[in-house]
Amino acid sequence: MKNEFQVIADLIEKDKKVLDVGCADGTLMKFLKENKNINIRGLEISKEKVQECIAKGLTVIEGNAEKDLKQFPDKSFDYVVLSQTLQAFLNPELVLDELLRVGKKAIVTIPNFGYWKVRFHLLFKGTMPITKTLPDEWYNTPNLHMCTIKDFFHFVKSKDIKIFKSLALNNLNSSIINESNLGVKNLFADLGIFLIEK
């Protein structure tokens, strides 16, 4: 399992009710269900991935986060997880609002466009950056709204969203992000993980 998922799993207490938005093949869901007795649901847009989840015995709804989150009542989950997908929505702000409406808390992870390799790539190669977390070419990437850890940090603050925990992930190392080290983490982390609440 990806290190990212391990970090996310560590943020969630046992026996909670969790919605995994964009749950893909259900790897994280399965882990949470089996190791933390989590009552877990998934929302996934790809039919193939939904089938993979069903084959794992997971409860998944085929759907689109931008349209289908609205059917869930307010605060109906303890946690809503959105892994590396926020930047792919047409309207990330709306999705973020929906995550925080449906979940008591939300865990959002973002591929960091401020990561030094990304900056380096653009600066010296002069082409759109391709890294482990941003593997696609400019013409076929699903990402519409790339941001940096710093961007996201400021964005949630400006929306009066409470940050419970923010973590910078670089390969296997995760570390706390705060106001004072934000610049450094924004340079050295390829992924940001935020536990937030509205």
Next chain:
Amino acid sequence: MNTVKNIKTLIVKKPLKLDCGKTIKDFPIAYETYGSLNSKKDNAILVFHALTGDQFVTGINPITNKEGWWSYAVGPDKAIDTNKYFVICSNVIGGCMGSYGPSHKDLNQKIFGTNFPVITINDMVNAQYNLLDHFGINKLFSIAGGSMGGMQVLQFISNFPDKSKTVIPIATTSSHSAQNIAFNELGRQAITADSNWKEGNYTSNDTNPGKGLAVARMAAHITYLSKKGLQEKFGRNLQEREDLKFGFDADFQIESYLRYQGSVFVDRFDANSYLYITRAMDYFDLAKQFRGNLSEAFINTKAKFFIISFTSDWLYPTQENKDIVIALNSIGADVGFVEIESDKGHDSFLLDVPDFLNALKNFLDKSYEEN
């Protein structure tokens, strides 16, 4: 009509009050079972059939000598694996394969015809509930059905919220739409316009409204297929001829196909049953039973739902299936949903659609493991 042999029947002694206000008792429910009930009695699946189905889900139907209507999905090692599960299916009341219906006789030994009480989906499932007592099953492992079978699934779990662990409505709706009612009315009009229908008393008049029933079947059959499916299968192909004949014979393969579908249908189906069952479908509006709030229908159940729709089904389209998902999500119910890619139209659930059959099998087997 049907010979009584090969039809297993449960006589329900307990009076059943129907939605129309009448009460029936000592009435027969014809059923069939597949696989065997285990000692814990926790492996039973109640399957509900659609408009023209019957209790003979799989294997060779002893009355028609054709494959059962859900042979692709039900059987040893199939999606609903009869090596593992005990499958029960009964003919709906109002039907014509042995359950109490308009071709039965009243107390005066006169065939009911249209004097049979109008029945509803609610009446159907209340009648079938008696099978649980008959087999001594406290809780079913699953209930499943497509189309009108799906309506019965929804009604059943609403009426008996703790009587099934899992719930599988397929290609269905919680409320018959104006378009659905319109197509059913077309079928009913075709039957009643047949001069052999005789106000429903064709048996005593020794006639049969076969022409009308065949037209009803032809019209309905079109609604079960998709435009793309029809086009790919038939296109404008001609039927055993080189060129158009400038007449009204079946020039096109699609005409010939529909005529065939109509003609084989009348051999196995009763015209009055067609009226009664389509009426039951039209009257189905689960939300209305709960003051317009569909979620209320499921508020008392802890069952695990799995809802399946098909991309090319325009009779019970994905959105109508999704409305059920939405109603369940809004009360935090355990619900999964998948829309299966298929160009076989509404009939997809009856056909060899591997993605559908795999999803069904995986859902059942994984849920059973968690038992």
